Amino acid sequence: MRILILDPEKNVSHRISKDTSGGYGTGNDFGDTAVPIFLKKTLKKVHDWPPMFALYTMSVLKKFGHNVEYTKNLPKNSENYDLFIIVSSIVCCETECNYIEQLSGLKKKILVIGPFATNMPQKYCDAGGSVIMGEPEFFFLKNRDLNVIENKKHITFEHNFNLDDLPYPDWESVIKNNKTSLLFGTEKSLPILATRGCPYSCFKYCVYPLQQGRKPRQRDTKQIVDELEYWNKKFHVKMFIFRDPVFSINKKHTIEFCNELIDRNLNIKFVIETHLRILDSDLIKVLKQAGLKAVKVGVESFDADVLKASGRFSVSKDQQLEKIRELENNNIQVSAMYILGFPTDNEETINNTINYSKKLNTTYAQFSVWTPYPGTPVFNEYKDKIIVNNYDEFDQYNLVYKHNLFNKEHIRKYLSKAYSSYYLRINWLFKYFKSFITS
16 A cells, blocks of 8 residues: 655645644744854754654554555645555644645545544544544554455554554655754764653643553563664664653663663763653753753753642752752753743743743743643643633643733843843853753
């Protein structure tokens, strides 16, 4: 069967990433003044990765003998394909549905995949698609003969596969367009997966558990390192970005992975996202020895009451500073993530968060806007306060609900202020260049 995986993106000046925010996607629209404009245009140039669930789907289909192509734009010879698979996201939902409507006239089967379509399928079904509910790569592992796909709008299935059953994602088809990463160095980089699932309390507003579940699942450590070695040798990739919701959630598994990587002596670097409370001194040292280059951590807000009201648990301010400095003393870069516009935020708490970010002075800081995503438990509390008309406005950088104190323009000004005041500092410039000299 000839299959086209179509990954539409809306035409904007900033980077679209459908792989982030649990597969819902983000827009990286950092702000409206000089510094955030520069950052978002730079990021658009240096990062261009399809979502991993789409590349896993592609590899599974090819494994079973199908002729599969990937593209972001609708080709002129669309009628020559037997099946279309649309990659869904909240951040490009309207564009994706427009493509489905264009294709529906060809009288071909149109499947829609991804976490957002799984949780909000109706719009895609109304446009003419059939939504695969759940992790699509496992659906295609279970259903090798695509001619027998039932003519349903919502395609549900059960599977007992684990992550080790999946072939490597099909980066061969897109690697020619892969770009280097300026965030953590200039080496060629790729995303990779070690675990799925997240059990933490922020599931109230976080979308990762919606498709991955709250129970962590992990790959065999040898298989993870096998894949690192494969891409390193085949495409000379030296930097890997782990897309796990919480890397190192299982300390034993993490140490086994590190030891396997150390024994292979591959001389690669990697970036992880995790919680500060998971990282102890022993784990930091073995991660560094294995090649850890940088850690992404969620700080979110300076104000403890704001965090408590949102259901977010974090370590104390003293512990945050201590852990971050310990990472940096081991020549590991830190990227701290902050959220503005929590429901209980006010002018003081937002300014305190911005000032606190400058006190921590990590190598990178990311500021986004609190967003009650459809499908999450918190959305039901705010669905009557939503102030935008389209799903693709849920890009994590714009206010989408009626805040008690702020409107959309207020939050955009705070966002611009956060990026500008953070990155236009001598202290930050010194930290940034020092992090590369000493690493």
